Amino acid sequence: MRGSTAVGAGNGKVAVLSGKGGTGKTLLSVNLAAVAGGALYLDCDVEEPNGHLFFRPTDVREEEISVKIPTLDASKCTGCRKCVDFCKFNALALIRNKPFLFEEVCHSCGGCALVCPEKALGEKDKVTGRVQRGVSGDVAVHTGTLNTGEASGIPIIRNLLAGAAAEEKSFTFIDCPPGSACIVMESIKDADYCLLVAEPTLFGVHNLNMVYELVRIFHKPYGAVLNKCIGGENPAEAFCLEHGIPILGRIPFDSALGSLSADAKIAAREDAGFHALFSSLLENVREEVRRETASDPQR
Amino acid sequence: MKIVVPVDENKLESSVCFSFGRAPYFLIYDTEAKTGRFLSNAAAASQGGAGIKAAQAVVDSGATALLTPRCGENAAAVLKAADVKLYQTAAGSAMENVTAFLAGKLPPLGEIHAGFHGRGGR
Amino acid sequence: MKQLLILSGKGGTGKTTIAGAFIALSAARAFADCDVDAPNLHLVMRRTVEPKRSDYYGLPQAEIDPLRCRACALCQKQCRFGAILPGPAYRVDPFACEGCGVCELVCPAGAISLKPAVAGELTLYAGPERVFSTARLKMGSGTSGMLVTEVKKQMKAAAPDTDLAVIDGSPGIGCPVIASLAGVDMVLLVAEPSVSGISDMERIVKTARNFQTRIAVCINKYDTSPSNTEKIEAFCRREELPVVGKVPFDPAAVKAVNDGRTIVDVDCASGRAAKKVYRGTMQILFGQN
Numbered sequence: 001m002r003g004s005t006a007v008g009a010g011n012g013k014v015a016v017l018s019g020k021g022g023t024g025k026t027l028l029s030v031n032l033a034a035v036a037g038g039a040l041y042l043d044c045d046v047e048e049p050n051g052h053l054f055f056r057p058t059d060v061r062e063e064e065i066s067v068k069i070p071t072l073d074a075s076k077c078t079g080c081r082k083c084v085d086f087c088k089f090n091a092l093a094l095i096r097n098k099p100f101l102f103e104e105v106c107h108s109c110g111g112c113a114l115v116c117p118e119k120a121l122g123e124k125d126k127v128t129g130r131v132q133r134g135v136s137g138d139v140a141v142h143t144g145t146l147n148t149g150e151a152s153g154i155p156i157i158r159n160l161l162a163g164a165a166a167e168e169k170s171f172t173f174i175d176c177p178p179g180s181a182c183i184v185m186e187s188i189k190d191a192d193y194c195l196l197v198a199e200p201t202l203f204g205v206h207n208l209n210m211v212y213e214l215v216r217i218f219h220k221p222y223g224a225v226l227n228k229c230i231g232g233e234n235p236a237e238a239f240c241l242e243h244g245i246p247i248l249g250r251i252p253f254d255s256a257l258g259s260l261s262a263d264a265k266i267a268a269r270e271d272a273g274f275h276a277l278f279s280s281l282l283e284n285v286r287e288e289v290r291r292e293t294a295s296d297p298q299r
Numbered sequence: 300m301k302i303v304v305p306v307d308e309n310k311l312e313s314s315v316c317f318s319f320g321r322a323p324y325f326l327i328y329d330t331e332a333k334t335g336r337f338l339s340n341a342a343a344a345s346q347g348g349a350g351i352k353a354a355q356a357v358v359d360s361g362a363t364a365l366l367t368p369r370c371g372e373n374a375a376a377v378l379k380a381a382d383v384k385l386y387q388t389a390a391g392s393a394m395e396n397v398t399a400f401l402a403g404k405l406p407p408l409g410e411i412h413a414g415f416h417g418r419g420g421r
Numbered sequence: 422m423k424q425l426l427i428l429s430g431k432g433g434t435g436k437t438t439i440a441g442a443f444i445a446l447s448a449a450r451a452f453a454d455c456d457v458d459a460p461n462l463h464l465v466m467r468r469t470v471e472p473k474r475s476d477y478y479g480l481p482q483a484e485i486d487p488l489r490c491r492a493c494a495l496c497q498k499q500c501r502f503g504a505i506l507p508g509p510a511y512r513v514d515p516f517a518c519e520g521c522g523v524c525e526l527v528c529p530a531g532a533i534s535l536k537p538a539v540a541g542e543l544t545l546y547a548g549p550e551r552v553f554s555t556a557r558l559k560m561g562s563g564t565s566g567m568l569v570t571e572v573k574k575q576m577k578a579a580a581p582d583t584d585l586a587v588i589d590g591s592p593g594i595g596c597p598v599i600a601s602l603a604g605v606d607m608v609l610l611v612a613e614p615s616v617s618g619i620s621d622m623e624r625i626v627k628t629a630r631n632f633q634t635r636i637a638v639c640i641n642k643y644d645t646s647p648s649n650t651e652k653i654e655a656f657c658r659r660e661e662l663p664v665v666g667k668v669p670f671d672p673a674a675v676k677a678v679n680d681g682r683t684i685v686d687v688d689c690a691s692g693r694a695a696k697k698v699y700r701g702t703m704q705i706l707f708g709q710n
């Protein structure tokens with residue numbers, strides 16, 4: 001499995017994930033990136049990227065992301081239908097003795113071209129999304145967006161992660177998609193540390209459990225941040241204590257914070273109090289990352 | 300000519316299946332020989348592209364008409380390219396619909412839906 | 422059977438909370454949780470019958486026979502998904518394998534074959550009074566669209582004569598959402614008054630429109646940002662989408678959910694507002710076109 005090379009003091013790729021949507025992944029990753037002094041923010045939630053709404057990056061360079069789909073040289077095709085029969089995704093149909101491609105069903109595996117005895121199938125690019133790279137103050141902001149109707153965000157996430165390696169920033173914050181499906185796995189592949197964001201509801205704990213399983217399967221060091229804390233019983237806190245998940249910080253439920261975020265303002269840039277809150281949280285994260293990665297330099 | 304109807308069971312009295320792409324069977328009715336045979340629909344178990352695979356089976360059978368309650372856009376594209384005409388089924392069994400079709404009572408299928416896109420992959 | 426699907430685009434807007442309320446209010450005899458990645462509806466629905474569980478098979482996965490593998494690396498070179506892991510015997514990464522069959526095709530030693538693989542679990546609670554269909558996708562699996570279709574199919578098969586089915590959808594705009602949209606009669610979008618929420622709502626409206634189904638909007642936690650609520654209302658006017666109600670932010674809602682109950686099981690502000698949203702939605706779903 002891919003991993004990063006040994007990490008120096010204070011460097012790190014920190015993936016922020018939650019299992020459930022709306023718990024505060026973007027709030028946390030955006031604000032941590034804003035206080036870290038020269039960090040990179042990667043928005044891997046390519047179906048619904050939101051970080052750029054907060055950062056409003058400038059000097060944006062855009063790169064189209066494409067996948068390969070087959071093209072037919074009809075003059076070479078004998079209508080043998082080996083390609084149609086091979087395709088596990090039913091993306092090819094034989095009509096009037098020639099294969100007809102359904103682009104959005106194609107998984108770009110390249111199998112049909114390999115199986116064609118006449119070499120009648122070639123490839124061309126199909127754009128499925130884009131990556132935009134810009135800056136906001138001292139933060140480099142990279143955003144991935146999947147075009148509506150397209151199935152897989154994975155090629156976009158791969159491009160984002162490859163681009164991150166080129167930036168050589170002190171800290172990279174990876175804003176992950178919700179859930180625990182393959183796009184989340186792809187987003188954490190290069191992470192040195194995983195921050196699990198949890199909200200104090202029954203739904204939140206249930207989904208925290210899922211990402212907790214996920215990070216352990218991938219042998220990633222992890223810690224939790226409890227968001228929207230309202231005092232009283234916190235099922236997410238109880239879960240963390242029960243499972244020995246280090247709690248790196250608690251963000252109180254605060255209508256001022258909620259208001260700022262609702263208007264896509266970066267709280268740490270707007271208010272000294274929030275700047276202090278997120279800076280102190282960052283210090284805990286920095287310390288944990290240093291500790292965890294120093295103990296296993298092979299990671 | 301041969302006509303195809305998606306069916307719930309492999310009997311002429313079977314009800315017409317609500318879905319084309321994932322129907323368990325297809326009835327292939329030969330209007331000259333006045334006989335029907337049943338084809339098990341391999342597309343029903345597909346992760347994705349079921350409509351395409353089912354439409355391929357219809358094209359391969361040599362049918363020139365499909366009687367169905369609905370049809371997705373990918374399946375419709377395959378059928379249209381192969382000159383298979385689509386007709387809208389009414390309530391009743393498969394055989395009742397075949398009879399209605401032969402009497403010219405079934406209208407052409409008006410609406411093609413966007414497709415389930417329940418395909419595999421991410 | 423009329424199917425009502427509850428979606429939001431953005432996660433955390435309150436789909437499941439609203440779905441739970443609707444199910445309680447309508448005494449819906451059929452309901453389903455199509456958020457197969459992170460199903461939550463069962464946490465607020467009282468389940469009184471024994472569930473029937475079944476394996477869900479996703480894409481077949483490649484398997485390499487270590488006894489036949491010659492470590493020639495041809496499979497690794499051809500695999501477009503990074504799913505072949507090198508080693509003394511090559512192995513397939515089950516999280517990355519898409520079941521395309523290219524490795525099986527190119528292996529000179531015949532060491533690779535595609536085998537069926539369990540990708541999740543379907544659960545059906547089928548009581549005399551009501552039917553609840555849900556599923557959980559195995560971590561890292563990719564075939565969520567197909568599983569969503571199975572959840573709906575399972576529900577319809579168990580309750581064919583029901584007049585209303587309430588379906589809790591998943592966040593995002595991808596495969597599982599598209600699969601859940603197919604064949605529904607109406608979509609209720611739960612919008613959140615935040616810049617992110619509005620942006621995501623616009624993307625989900627675009628996705629839902631492809632399905633030519635009735636769409637209505639309700640605004641949850643509307644009092645957390647009156648200005649953004651106004652923006653959503655203006656958007657809905659421009660797009661000709663009916664707004665069937667607004668639900669206030671309510672700490673009592675969190676408590677109800679944490680106690681495993683719906684917001685209409687207790688007397689609270691959000692529950693009362695949800696009742697109005699429910700009435701407005703039912704009018705559109707069952708009323709004149």
